[in-house]
Amino acid sequence: MPAHLLFIGGEDHFMRLPFMLALKAKGYRVTAAASGDPKPFAEAGVPFRSIHFGRFVSPLRDLGSMRELSQLLTSVDADVAHCFDSKLSVMVALAAPRDLRTNLVRTINGRGWIYSSRSASALALRCLYHPLQRRAAKAASATVFEHNGDFKFFADNHLLGDSEPEIIPGAGIDVEGFERARAAGPSREALRKELGLGDSPVVITATRVTRQKGIPALLQAAELVHATHPDVKFLIVGPREGEGPFAMRAEEFERHAGYVVAPGSRSDVPSLLAMADIFAFPTEYAEGVPRAVMEAALAGLPIVASDIPGCREVIEDKWSGLVTPLRNPRALADRVIALLDDREAASAMGARGPALIRRTFSLDNVVDRHAALYERLLTRARLRRALAEPPATGPTFGQAAE
Numbered sequence: 001m002p003a004h005l006l007f008i009g010g011e012d013h014f015m016r017l018p019f020m021l022a023l024k025a026k027g028y029r030v031t032a033a034a035s036g037d038p039k040p041f042a043e044a045g046v047p048f049r050s051i052h053f054g055r056f057v058s059p060l061r062d063l064g065s066m067r068e069l070s071q072l073l074t075s076v077d078a079d080v081a082h083c084f085d086s087k088l089s090v091m092v093a094l095a096a097p098r099d100l101r102t103n104l105v106r107t108i109n110g111r112g113w114i115y116s117s118r119s120a121s122a123l124a125l126r127c128l129y130h131p132l133q134r135r136a137a138k139a140a141s142a143t144v145f146e147h148n149g150d151f152k153f154f155a156d157n158h159l160l161g162d163s164e165p166e167i168i169p170g171a172g173i174d175v176e177g178f179e180r181a182r183a184a185g186p187s188r189e190a191l192r193k194e195l196g197l198g199d200s201p202v203v204i205t206a207t208r209v210t211r212q213k214g215i216p217a218l219l220q221a222a223e224l225v226h227a228t229h230p231d232v233k234f235l236i237v238g239p240r241e242g243e244g245p246f247a248m249r250a251e252e253f254e255r256h257a258g259y260v261v262a263p264g265s266r267s268d269v270p271s272l273l274a275m276a277d278i279f280a281f282p283t284e285y286a287e288g289v290p291r292a293v294m295e296a297a298l299a300g301l302p303i304v305a306s307d308i309p310g311c312r313e314v315i316e317d318k319w320s321g322l323v324t325p326l327r328n329p330r331a332l333a334d335r336v337i338a339l340l341d342d343r344e345a346a347s348a349m350g351a352r353g354p355a356l357i358r359r360t361f362s363l364d365n366v367v368d369r370h371a372a373l374y375e376r377l378l379t380r381a382r383l384r385r386a387l388a389e390p391p392a393t394g395p396t397f398g399q400a401a402e
Helices: 013-025 039-044 059-076 088-095 120-139 148-156 175-184 188-195 215-228 250-254 269-275 291-298 329-341 343-351 353-361 363-388
Strands: 004-009 029-034 048-050 080-084 103-108 110-112 142-145 164-167 202-206 233-237 260-264 278-281 303-306 322-324
Touching: 004 013, 004 059, 004 088, 013 029, 013 039, 013 363, 029 059, 059 088, 080 088, 080 363, 088 103, 088 120, 103 363, 110 148, 142 148, 142 363, 148 164, 164 363, 175 269, 175 291, 188 269, 202 215, 202 269, 202 291, 215 233, 215 250, 215 329, 233 269, 269 291, 278 291, 278 329, 291 303, 291 353, 303 329, 322 329, 329 343, 343 353, 353 363
Parallel strands: 004 029, 004 080, 029 048, 080 103, 103 142, 142 164, 202 233, 202 278, 233 260, 278 303, 303 322
Antiparallel strands: none
């Protein structure tokens, strides 16, 4: 029987389908569990289990999710269960039954809101973060990090336990799939007409449209850019619903309506990136390597992104893009203006992105490294079982076999 892999994630888990399908093509059995829409998994032919999971802190709901996760791990009985999401990386490990034979792998997609926010509640929750992570590490077979910054944080704070640490950059970009989607999508002219952009230079952002992702700072920066470059348009693409206390209000966009377009979620992001001139990513979130930044680099766009470890995995300042301080609209605006005013330098920065993504962050590279990790864990599990089994009984020396 091929090894059975269970992948557990949140509402955007469908974005990992190319990763799952690539592992399935290698001969693994694959099951997905997530809180999002089951339809993409059904269309891809991946068995799916629905779970209830909320990204925000809710003790009663979280206890219910823990019970559900425990039942999921027991009923699926996979060889490897791999969870993605800062919160799930703790919850799945804590929910695992003690007699579970499954190897638990968790990917740390950044340290999340607790280490992004400066609010009193976030600061208070940091006191719980270390003991919870230490408990989770005892149940985990391996902990995957997307960049060295998070690995160093866990190592320095003794949060790894006996789990095997592994640094695998990003979630894997399906380069060929991205390019097919871009070629099949609407033309540059059609998109500009649909969105009312005309011939304006376009600064695009593709992300969840939340406060954590730096959207307030981006809107302020857009206003500053508009003051000196009134022809520039800012295109902010991504979902705005279901973001709880981090949601942006409609009126916050309305006051920038002359130069900011926010069409919501779109399925043609590769084509939108090909149509734009600059990619801006002002996140304030302590995340892994942002998929949006990797896709913008693959599209050959010059990028202005927050000076955080995950973004610096993709961007070398003044070589392949520009990094900017967090929560600083003036600095963000100045860097966007610098790229607008020096198109030759901007083009050279953007041109360096695709080769990096193909070399380091491609789906093939990421899948191969994960498969190697799974095989190491499975080999060790087989060895432990072999050592734990009593020796086969047989005739003793000098005794004839019947």
